[in-house]
Amino acid sequence: MEVRLSNHGGRQLDHVRGALDTLPKVVREVDGRTEAVVDGGFLRGTDIVKARILGADAVGIGRLECIAMAAAGREGVVRMLRILKHEITTCLGLLGVTSWDELDESYLHRALPVDPPDVLSAIPFLDLDCPYP
Numbered sequence: 001m002e003v004r005l006s007n008h009g010g011r012q013l014d015h016v017r018g019a020l021d022t023l024p025k026v027v028r029e030v031d032g033r034t035e036a037v038v039d040g041g042f043l044r045g046t047d048i049v050k051a052r053i054l055g056a057d058a059v060g061i062g063r064l065e066c067i068a069m070a071a072a073g074r075e076g077v078v079r080m081l082r083i084l085k086h087e088i089t090t091c092l093g094l095l096g097v098t099s100w101d102e103l104d105e106s107y108l109h110r111a112l113p114v115d116p117p118d119v120l121s122a123i124p125f126l127d128l129d130c131p132y133p
């Protein structure tokens, strides 16, 4: 049994807070009684590191798995997981830590998005000449 935080990919609940924004409060309320799993927008290893720092025990992956599957089937999903693992290891190394336990919220800094959200935000690796701004 675990607590799952999700806005279902932002499709139906696209005007509510992001699952990650609610994570610290939920983790505080749960207070170690069960595990917390969060999903929504995890595309890079660094995203997963941020979720772990905010208290997640695990993250769920939806669209990224679909993209990997569409690109190369089963091998694509395996490659995607290997890339995520490499990105996580690199991120932890660059942060100067050797385990999750060494991380805390002092490693995070809230920043404005580099790009404003647009119609392709959900699929950032798609290289389309999109007619929308």
Ligand SMILES: Cc1cc2nc3c(=O)[nH]c(=O)nc-3n(C[C@H](O)[C@H](O)[C@H](O)COP(=O)(O)O)c2cc1C
Binding pocket: 006, 007, 008, 009, 039, 040, 041, 042, 060, 061, 062, 063, 064, 066
């Ligand atoms: C192909 C696909 C179908 C999905 N169908 C549903 C659904 O029927 N109901 C639902 O609540 N969430 C659905 N989701 C959302 C997932 O349960 C999950 O919350 C979401 O994909 C996580 O965010 P991410 O795709 O950014 O990783 C779907 C996601 C994908 C990729």
